[in-house]
Amino acid sequence: MNIQEVLTIKVKEAIQELFSAELPNVEFQPTRKDFNGDITVVVFPMLRVVKGNPVQIGTQIGEYLKKEVPEVADFNVVKGFLNLVIADAFYINFFNSIKEEAHFGYAKKDSKEAVMVEYSSPNTNKPLHLGHIRNNLLGYSVAEILKAAGKKVYKTQIINDRGIHICKSMLAWQRFGNGETPESTGLKGDKLVGNYYVAFDKAYKAEVAELVTNGTAKEVAEKEAPILVAAQDMLRKWEAGDAEVVSLWKTMNQWVYTGFEVTYKNMGVDFDQLYYESNTYLLGKDVVTDGLEKGVFFKKEDGSVWIDLTDEGLDEKIVLRSDGTAVYMTQDIGTAIQRVKDYADVSGMVYTVGNEQDYHFKVLFLILKKLGFSWAENLFHLSYGMVDLPSGKMKSREGTVVDADDLMEDMAQTAAKISEELGKLEDYSSEEKDKLYRMIGMGALKYYILKVDPKKRILFNPEESVDFQGNTGPFIQYTYARIQSILRKAESTGVHVSTAVSVDIDLHEKEKELLKQVQIFPDTIQLAAENYSPAVIANYTYDLVKEFNSFYQNVSILGEQDEQKKIFRVQLSSKVSKVIQDAFSLLGVEVPERM
Numbered sequence: 018m019n020i021q022e023v024l025t026i027k028v029k030e031a032i033q034e035l036f037s038a039e040l041p042n043v044e045f046q047p048t049r050k051d052f053n054g055d056i057t058v059v060v061f062p063m064l065r066v067v068k069g070n071p072v073q074i075g076t077q078i079g080e081y082l083k084k085e086v087p088e089v090a091d092f093n094v095v096k097g098f099l100n101l102v103i104a105d106a107f108y109i110n111f112f113n114s115i116k117e118e119a120h121f122g123y124a125k126k127d128s129k130e131a132v133m134v135e136y137s138s139p140n141t142n143k144p145l146h147l148g149h150i151r152n153n154l155l156g157y158s159v160a161e162i163l164k165a166a167g168k169k170v171y172k173t174q175i176i177n178d179r180g181i182h183i184c185k186s187m188l189a190w191q192r193f194g195n196g197e198t199p200e201s202t203g204l205k206g207d208k209l210v211g212n213y214y215v216a217f218d219k220a221y222k223a224e225v226a227e228l229v230t231n232g233t234a235k236e237v238a239e240k241e242a243p244i245l246v247a248a249q250d251m252l253r254k255w256e257a258g259d260a261e262v263v264s265l266w267k268t269m270n271q272w273v274y275t276g277f278e279v280t281y282k283n284m285g286v287d288f289d290q291l292y293y294e295s296n297t298y299l300l301g302k303d304v305v306t307d308g309l310e311k312g313v314f315f316k317k318e319d320g321s322v323w324i325d326l327t328d329e330g331l332d333e334k335i336v337l338r339s340d341g342t343a344v345y346m347t348q349d350i351g352t353a354i355q356r357v358k359d360y361a362d363v364s365g366m367v368y369t370v371g372n373e374q375d376y377h378f379k380v381l382f383l384i385l386k387k388l389g390f391s392w393a394e395n396l397f398h399l400s401y402g403m404v405d406l407p408s409g410k411m412k413s414r415e416g417t418v419v420d421a422d423d424l425m426e427d428m429a430q431t432a433a434k435i436s437e438e439l440g441k442l443e444d445y446s447s448e449e450k451d452k453l454y455r456m457i458g459m460g461a462l463k464y465y466i467l468k469v470d471p472k473k474r475i476l477f478n479p480e481e482s483v484d485f486q487g488n489t490g491p492f493i494q495y496t497y498a499r500i501q502s503i504l505r506k507a508e509s510t511g512v513h514v515s516t517a518v519s520v521d522i523d524l525h526e527k528e529k530e531l532l533k534q535v536q537i538f539p540d541t542i543q544l545a546a547e548n549y550s551p552a553v554i555a556n557y558t559y560d561l562v563k564e565f566n567s568f569y570q571n572v573s574i575l576g577e578q579d580e581q582k583k584i585f586r587v588q589l590s591s592k593v594s595k596v597i598q599d600a601f602s603l604l605g606v607e608v609p610e611r612m
Contacts, residue, residue, distance in 0.1 A: 024056070031085075040063060046059060052093065075098070089103065128169060134172055134366070135367065138152075138174045144422065145280050150424065152371070158467055161602070173288060173291070183270075190210070210272055225238045284421070286605065301346075322336050323336065324387070364392050372403075382398075429457075432455075433450070433454040435483050441612070470550060471552070490606060494609055498612035507574075522581060525571075525572050528572065528586070531564045
């Protein structure tokens with residue numbers, strides 16, 4: 018049990034023995050810096066069951082705890098706050114219990130049930146962009162956090178590889194491409210295909226403008242532009258299995274997949290299972306038919322099938338068109354059911370999708386519950402805000418998106434520029450420098466995005482993210498590297514970090530504060546998992562690093578004369594660095610040994 022669990026039991030005992038009353042729960046908070054103590058029991062809520070002066074009640078409880086709980090060394094009462102001083106021995110015992118080889122704070126996998134986390138889910142008509150970066154970083158990190166919290170996790174995506182937007186790229190390549198390929202142009206396949214999506218839009222706008230000039234109403238022109246009609250015809254041929262169209266579709270999609278793989282590798286994300294819309298878009302139709310018979314859905318006069326969710330404060334939602342074709346909702350219903358069939362141990366799913374789809378997922382989850390699937394109670398939409406740059410909004414079809422590959426490369430160059438200005442890499446080879454710049458650049462990008470609550474919109478500033486001071490990835494990476502330098506010096510001077518530390522050591526205030534921060538890492542992981550929020554881990558790590566730097570500035574480590582204290586401080590530094598490394602791995606961020 019941690020100290021809070023021990024104190025909860027004993028405070029309830031004290032209330033029972035001293036006042037013959039039952040206390041339902043105990044409220045704690047960290048002790049304010051200007052008072053002596055480590056943890057504070059809030060007395061005011063107890064006045065519901067114990068009548069009297071809060072200072073007197075606090076004093077009586079404090080005396081009881083000091084007598085009955087070995088970990089409580091002293092106490093003081095300020096108004097209705099009982100500040101408890103926890104004995105150094107408690108923190109030393111906790112410190113000695115941390116095993117270097119284990120991932121401290123990670124829970125053992127105690128569940129046979131699994132969670133499936135979906136993220137990325139791109140279209141195959143363009144490269145990944147800045148919005149995809151936030152999506153991928155969030156989904157990957159949440160999956161890693163859930164694993165660390167003891168869950169079994171499958172990472173997945175559904176690739177949107179069919180539809181009119183794909184046909185637009187295909188048609189533009191047929192008309193304007195002159196047979197060029199990624200090999201002949203030297204372009205990544207996803208970029209090449211994306212160029213033709215932009216080319217289609219340019220040609221389409223020119224045709225619309227010409228029709229309008231010749232007297233056609235704009236609304237009519239937008240529907241009847243010849244290139245759009247041709248793309249719609251290509252989609253019909255694809256759905257009918259036309260051999261030539263399907264062959265081109267496979268070729269161009271493969272170009273994109275090859276390009277995506279490079280981007281995912283550079284981004285540091287991966288997947289356990291891929292689903293393709295071309296295989297799933299018909300899923301769900303049979304489920305709708307079955308739901309229609311059970312009265313979950315209803316049919317309108319034109320033959321379309323709907324669900325009425327007005328009782329839940331929503332509206333009516335179509336699930337099948339009048340011509341019998343599926344809509345996105347139909348597909349998502351079928352895909353969710355298929356995933357549980359494919360992975361029998363899946364009992365819940367997390368969908369990492371932007372907040373513009375909030376309504377869609379409310380409806381999807383409600384429909385699956387009404388269809389009677391028990392696992393539908395454990396579905397979560399990891400909704401996130403958009404990412405903006407100082408230059409403004411992005412539009413794929415106009416070619417104004419911030420390409421993910423370009424941004425990652427820019428981050429490495431920004432890290433290189435700032436690192437060179439700081440002048441700390443004179444003894445690095447060019448290969449070592451390049452690796453470090455990429456590590457710093459990606460660390461800056463990931464941390465800047467993940468430290469923000471997912472629901473909030475982000476204005477991303479690359480220069481600001483690579484600052485080596487403040488709440489940034491490079492600042493935390495630099496602290497980790499500083500600790501590694503301390504450990505190397507300790508080893509070279511013969512300090513043995515494997516020795517157990519005596520419980521008789523008197524802890525410096527800064528050592529105690531640092532240990533208290535380390536101690537809450539397991540609870541922090543659980544809190545991050547419960548809230549599906551990497552920001553909880555990111556900001557915990559920043560607080561840990563601030564505590565370490567305060568310790569480093571106020572306490573001598575290798576210059577300490579007392580051998581036991583020196584060993585303890587080196588060990589403490591080592592364990593803090595391991596927590597930083599483990600916390601950052603949950604964010605998908607690497608840490609450098611030197612910097």
